[in-house]
Amino acid sequence: MTQARAKKRPISGWVVLDKPYDMTSTQAVGKARWLFSAAKAGHAGTLDPLATGILPIALGEATKAVPQVQDGTKIYRFAIGWGRATSTDDAEGEVIATSDIRPGAEALEAVLPRFTGTIMQKPPAFSAIKIAGERAYDLARAGEKLDLAPRPVDIEAIRLLEHGAEESLLEVTCGKGTYVRALARDIAAALGTEGHVTRLHRSAVGPFTDADAVTLAQLEAADPGPARDALLAPVAAGLAQLPEIRLDAGQAGAVAHGNAILLTGATAPLALEECWASFRGQVVATGTVEFGQFKPRRVFNL
Incomplete structure (x- = not known):
């Protein structure tokens, strides 16, 4: 069975691609999706075909964080x-x-x-x-x-x-x-x-810079599976410039079902326009903090 016909995988993460010259952003996303057999893919900010540099390609659940990366400084x-x-x-x-x-x-x-x-x-x-x-x-x-x-x-x-x-x-x-x-x-x-x-040349988009980038040649040279997957940045990397709210198991369970939770502790924020909540390093949701409550907007399934 060829890779093109292989079953699509529910893989999640970021391909921080150093887009080559004379390739459209759509072509780059299609290539990355094919290389990883990803079920879902998108990109955070179009780059002209004649431009090179950072094109963050989101796979799987990372597509839910595209707006945050897209809105980042370039x-x-x-x-x-x-x-x-x-x-x-x-x-x-x-x-x-x-x-x-x-x-x-x-x-x-x-x-x-x-x-x-x-x-x-x-x-x-x-x-x-x-x-x-x-x-x-x-x-x-x-x-x-x-x-x-x-x-x-x-x-x-x-x-x-x-x-x-x-x-x-x-x-x-x-x-x-x-x-x-x-x-x-x-x-x-x-x-x-x-x-x-x-x-x-685009050298930075939000949290991603040239130092994080991989080339198509590197992706193609890596063996399919764990070796190639190791070139992905985690979903949380796309949210690195936002405040992080760390949850315990009970809080994570509630947020995963879309429920707001009260944040406790001396350092708990009272208000944040945008932030993300994590449990054991994994993204649970993005959302806001209002009157000491974290309110999820997008829930992640990782």
């Missing part, structure tokens, strides 16, 4: 190619405008503070945003002229790493929904020139 390293704007704001699109202006390092660093904090950003036409139920990139590919409305995004920090006459390398720490392609386009415009993303 770090990107990206290069801006100067003098050309493209239809997609990256190297995949057609050149739609050119400029002879090549900004200096000092001028570039001087405009970066304009792009920190909460800023209004106009998404690229080639994006996954839905317009009347259709993806913007599908409409753009069909030849429709799109004028997407600006929306607020949070930029924690942006800095220049390397500068050259034709290309500059930067690093940005940002929140959910930020389009790095749009950031490169707008930085170039602020400098009176044209620009597009020539290279893009």
Whole structure:
């Protein structure tokens, strides 16, 4: 029996994939699901096909923690190619405008503070945003002229790493929904020139970083079963940046059935907007604490 026809397993955990160049996020999820014969899989944050880096792929019960990882801070390293704007704001699109202006390092660093904090950003036409139920990139590919409305995004920090006459390398720490392609386009415009993303690497998503990543080659080289399963991060790893509430056996049993419990002890929190509850290191539920009570929102079956 081939692996493709093998019975799907109820396996749970995170594949912290270093996504290769020229692979879609959907293709990456499909590959990971096939390699692990997983019954259920999803990903926490789309990565452009021409981008590389961290793509957290959730298997099984880890899919219940996708929103928490997706909402986490992201770090990107990206290069801006100067003098050309493209239809997609990256190297995949057609050149739609050119400029002879090549900004200096000092001028570039001087405009970066304009792009920190909460800023209004106009998404690229080639994006996954839905317009009347259709993806913007599908409409753009069909030849429709799109004028997407600006929306607020949070930029924690942006800095220049390397500068050259034709290309500059930067690093940005940002929140959910930020389009790095749009950031490169707008930085170039602020400098009176044209620009597009020539290279893009995501080095962190929520709790996951390059240090946690595995490649497709590593996954394929590992023997199916325990050796390959050992490359998975536990479900709890996706919740590492949230407060943890440790339960005893009785409390865990109640929460597992969706019931709220009263937290006791001198260090018990009175209120938390978001947290997770564990028993012996395993995730029992995610939820909130209100007036000293833990109230589960999502219950995990591990």
